[in-house]
Amino acid sequence: MALGILMGICRAMRRKRSSTLNILSSKRGPRDYYKGKNCKSTGFHTRKGGYVVMDEKLPHYVVPDLTNFKLKPYVAQCSRDATSSETTAATK
Template sequence: MGLLTQLVRGLVRGADRVSPFTSKRGPRSHNKGRGAKKLGVLTRNKKFLLVKEMVPEFVVPDLTGFKLRPYVSYRAAEGSEPPMTAKQLFDELVAPRIEKDVKDGTFDPNNLEKYGFEPTQEGKLFQLFPKNYVR
């Protein structure tokens, strides 16, 4: 079907964009839901099995005696520090350790894992090296 045919069909039929898209407007298999996470699985017999690992667990620290309130007003001033860059992070955390090891004579360029360098990104959720670099 050509583009012109689709445009004419859209103009002739019109589109009802005012009414919300609910489950009654879609096919029988459409279930919009409410954005809740599933807490288990359905078996073949349509029985629901609760999986404890899928239930979210909120870990709340004990705030007794804590002076600050947990609410930050929207009228609060912006932070004064600029966001940290990779170079600043390296200069503050890794460079002093490398300089110390160079002065002590214990620096080994083949053992950079000691300073947080990861040669492979296997097992990482977001792999940054080398496949996903911006080309």
């Protein structure tokens, strides 16, 4: 009898520990918890409710010059098996 009670308590403790390891989200946290999207702010809020965007905080992308580049920027999700005369001639 005592062994059954102890086994039940151990199972309950095991279940409790595993459920506390869930990922914390805004639905599981306190009422005022806001997780965010891992983004950096681009400015700051003013006292009167405005927002000032700072140029130093904006992301700047360095893009190389791609003129006369052979590859296209789009890649299809369902690619077809392409056979060309160059590959067949090279294998012979």
